[in-house]
Structure formats: structure tokens, C-alpha cells
Amino acid sequence: MKNRLKVLRAERDWSQQDLADALAVSRQSVNAIETGKYDPSLPLAFRISDVFEMPIEAIFSRD
Amino acid sequence: MVEVEINAESRLNPPLLWGIAFVVAMFGAGIFARWVDLNSFWSMAIMIPPMLLLFPMVKSGQRRQAAVCGNVSPAINAYNRRMLIWSFAYVAALFGAISIHDAIKPTGPLLWLIAILPALPILYFVWALGRYLVEETDEYIRMKQVSAALFATGVLLVLATVWGFLETFGVVIHVPTWAAVPVWAIGLGLGHFYNKVRGV
Known part of the structure; x- marks a missing residue:
């Protein structure tokens, strides 16, 4: 799965730690999702969607 | 950066x-x-x-x-605290059990009680492992732990099976079954290393 996390984060001038704090996960998790090492669960994907105030499909897409 | x-x-x-x-x-x-x-x-x-x-x-x-x-994570803090507790409790229990056994040479139910004493901190260790997975709220970190635990279980099953048959045919010495926990713990370390190698 591809995602636009890094771009969306950069647009808001957020560090990985800022996003991690907003999602209540570790910076390592944000890094793993951004680099495609890990696909988040649906609940976490919804949390990401809430944080960026965007629909899930605007953040994540199929490979 | x-x-x-x-x-x-x-x-x-x-x-x-x-x-x-x-x-x-x-x-x-x-x-x-x-x-x-x-x-x-x-x-x-x-x-x-x-x-x-x-x-x-x-x-x-x-x-x-x-x-x-x-x-x-608070879950890791709790896990580390529990690891220290069981480690020292294990040494104390083993020390106590061996000392009592050597001193009074118990038999019957007391012998059973003393023999099971060193196992109790290990049971606490197994419980602590389970609690950590329940308490860890970071799903990526939890996934890595579960993955390493499955790797460790695989290592233990393979070694126990191979060693068991080698032992049955008299090729190797007998290994007590309590060795399962240290073997599993080593497997957990190898599992984390394997996670790192495959970039998880």
C-alpha cells in the first residue's frame, strides 16, 4: 500500500515526532508507515485520517 | 533528518x-x-x-x-519492571529451594512444594510476556514483538523435536524441560535480530 504521509506531514511542517504524538504512537511507527514497512490497521488509518482531516483514500492508495 | x-x-x-x-x-x-x-x-x-x-x-x-x-511506552516500562522482579525472584527461589532441599532432605508434599518453587517466577515471566502484548498500545511495536515471539516459538519447536529424537536414540545427553524458557528467550532475541535483517 502507498501513502502520502510524508508529503502531508511536510505540508504542515510536522516532524515524525509531532505526528507520532498526535496519533499516540511511537516515532518508529510513523517512520515504518511512511517508508512502507508497515501498513496500519483500519483503526489507526482512521486516526491518521482524523489528524490530517482527510478521507482515508486521500492518504492511502493501492500499490 | x-x-x-x-x-x-x-x-x-x-x-x-x-x-x-x-x-x-x-x-x-x-x-x-x-x-x-x-x-x-x-x-x-x-x-x-x-x-x-x-x-x-x-x-x-x-x-x-x-x-x-x-x-x-508505559507497557515497556511495566514489562522491564516485571522482568527484573522475576529474574531476582527466580534466583531467590532457586537458592531457597536448593538450600532447603540440601538442609532437610524433604519428602512427600514438601518436596513437591520445594521442587515447584523455582518454577513460580518463570510462570510470572510467561504472564508478564502476555500482559505486555495486552498493554502495548503501539500496534507496530506490538507486531514486531509478536513476530519475534513466533520466531522464538518456531526455534523452540524445531530444537525440542530434533533434540528429543536425538535423545531417544541415545545420540545426545538428556536436557531438562525447564531449558525450554531460556531457549525460547534466546529465540526471542534471534527473532528481533531477524526482524532487523528483513527491515521490519
Whole structure:
């Protein structure tokens, strides 16, 4: 799965730690999702969607 | 920038070095006890200094997690605290059981009770492993732990099966079944290493 996390984060001038704090996960998790090492669960994907105030499909897409 | 920092920090692994120091010190103490033929009391007593290495190992582990993950999860803190509790409880229980057994040579139900005593901290260890997976709220970290635990279980099943048949046919010596836990723990370490190798 591809995602636009890094771009969306950069647009808001957020560090990985800022996003991690907003999602209540570790910076390592944000890094793993951004680099495609890990696909988040649906609940976490919804949390990401809430944080960026965007629909899930605007953040994540199929490979 | 952040990813560069993570990679730079990953190269240094003080908890691993403390862990190696702990294992070397424990083996060294055990070999020394056999070499000078110490009695059971002193054999257990010389295990205490190597056990103290667990404190800096856990502390450096927490510092490393804070550096790599950005924070230390409360679940990891609880897990580390429980690991220290069971480790020292295990040494105390084993020491107590051996001392009582040597002193009064119990039989019947008391012997059962004394024999099961060292197993109780290990049962607490197994419970603590389960609690950690329940309490860890970071799903990525939890996935890595579960993956390493499955790897460890695979290592244990393979070794137990192969060793069991080798033992049945008299090729190797008998290994007590309590060895399952240390073998599993080594497998857990290998599982984390495998996670790292495959980039998880």
C-alpha cells in the first residue's frame, strides 16, 4: 500500500515526532508507515485520517 | 533528518552490550563455581553480581527505546519492571529451594512444594510476556514483538523435536524441560535480530 504521509506531514511542517504524538504512537511507527514497512490497521488509518482531516483514500492508495 | 538520526542511533546498541556482559558474567560465574567446586550456597551467591548487570541493561534499553522510538511506552516500562522482579525472584527461589532441599532432605508434599518453587517466577515471566502484548498500545511495536515471539516459538519447536529424537536414540545427553524458557528467550532475541535483517 502507498501513502502520502510524508508529503502531508511536510505540508504542515510536522516532524515524525509531532505526528507520532498526535496519533499516540511511537516515532518508529510513523517512520515504518511512511517508508512502507508497515501498513496500519483500519483503526489507526482512521486516526491518521482524523489528524490530517482527510478521507482515508486521500492518504492511502493501492500499490 | 529524523530517519538519519534513527539509523545513526541504531548502530550503537548499549543494551546488547550489557546483555552480552550479563550472559558472559553468568556463564563465567557458573564455570568458576564448577572449577573450584563451590557448594550450592556459594554457587548461588556468586550469581548475584552478574544479576546486578540487569539494572544497567534495562536502563540502557529504555534510553535506546526513547532515542529510537521517540518515547518509552508505559507497557515497556511495566514489562522491564516485571522482568527484573522475576529474574531476582527466580534466583531467590532457586537458592531457597536448593538450600532447603540440601538442609532437610524433604519428602512427600514438601518436596513437591520445594521442587515447584523455582518454577513460580518463570510462570510470572510467561504472564508478564502476555500482559505486555495486552498493554502495548503501539500496534507496530506490538507486531514486531509478536513476530519475534513466533520466531522464538518456531526455534523452540524445531530444537525440542530434533533434540528429543536425538535423545531417544541415545545420540545426545538428556536436557531438562525447564531449558525450554531460556531457549525460547534466546529465540526471542534471534527473532528481533531477524526482524532487523528483513527491515521490519
